[in-house]
Amino acid sequence: MPEGPMRDLLFPPSNGGYAKGQETREAILTAALRVLVDEGYAAMTMRRVAKECGIRFGNLTYHYRSHEDLVNALFEAVIGAYEAEFALIVNDPDTAPADRLRRYCRFVLTDIQTRETTHIFPEIWALANHSPFVARLMTEMYRRARAPILEILRDMRPDLSEQGHEDLALFVSATMEGMTMFLGHGKLHADRLSALMDIQVEAFLSAIARA
Template identity: 40%
Template sequence: MTEKKAKKAKLAAPPRPGVYSRGSDTVDAILKAALHVLIEEGASAFTLRRIASECGMKVGNVSRHFPRKEMLVQVLLEELLSPSEGEVRRRIVNSGMPADEALALVIGGSLDEIQTKKMTHLFTELWAMANHNAFVAERVELVYRYVHKLIASFVADLNPALSPDEVEIVSVYISASIEGSTMLAGYGKPWSGMMPKIKGIAVKFLVDLAKTITSEEIRELSSATPAKASSPRRPVRAR
């Protein structure tokens, strides 16, 4: 098994964290407090002590269910991903919508979520944590692997001439285009007011890209080198 495949296998089946019973009042209170602290106060405040204070518990009560804060991150991501995954699949399967409409739904829905305080703050704080915490980085990567896989299924339907590697390249590009909007046009960001128009452009051109890009174009674009900048022309003096 190659190193890349071994990493994927490791990420594909994360162990269930902590000793907790989802649905109990105590665990629900801890998760609610953890999400509130991460969104409202940021990664620097995301400690078991602060979370315990937020939900009015002792640190020992929190750590009994979640011995490490990283375990809370994993469960929070699972809680957020599962409902959206189920909703997307239901809307697609039940309606029998074509792949281009399904891809447009995923792109548009993702950009709608970016406009909420919850999603903008949550993921920017998780990115900050992931820079210094391998466990959090792996959990965040799992979320993006799910998104890439979902997008790739539509790209493959829309453009069957592409190889699996090319489908993945296109799907990662689409995902990166969506996520990049968070920093510029997410909730409270400088260009948030433009998000409706950004969404319209993204849906149209990213779906068109998935439909029309060819293997030859991907190869050419991958191997192309930036053109040398031409020397600025000196202004011509009037005589």
């Protein structure tokens, strides 16, 4: 199973009901993630996930009535796992803002080398070109991923406008995500991550200081 944050999916709390139902929902989402990573989005049908989970199709639809419900729940669990990691960095009162940004960037750049991240996110980018549903999920996912950068930037550069903070956060996020195709799991230049990470992080700090 996953090596990065996706190894600890943040499951939504149960809204009452039996603990067994919560366990089943968690098992379904874990199975859906496995199929998504190993076989791709097109393979992640309701029937395929039910088979992977070892439950009846009707049992799966009891918990997730549609494919969109299942995908929404899975993405929420994935995004929540990342947000939990980001919160540990952003909310560290003993670390200077620039060092918090370094930690955030190093975390993200290291994570792109996991098999899960390399397999899932580029597929989402491609699907978003043709699926409004996936495009909405992607937009929300990256909005939430940029939120910690914005918090750090507000501390680093309180003199900038909010639009200035937004632009810098977008620049930092987009630049790191673009490295996936070159430095991700199994990619041609994956062994250069350490050197390029140092270059990129210091380039971000320089750009922020000059903005």
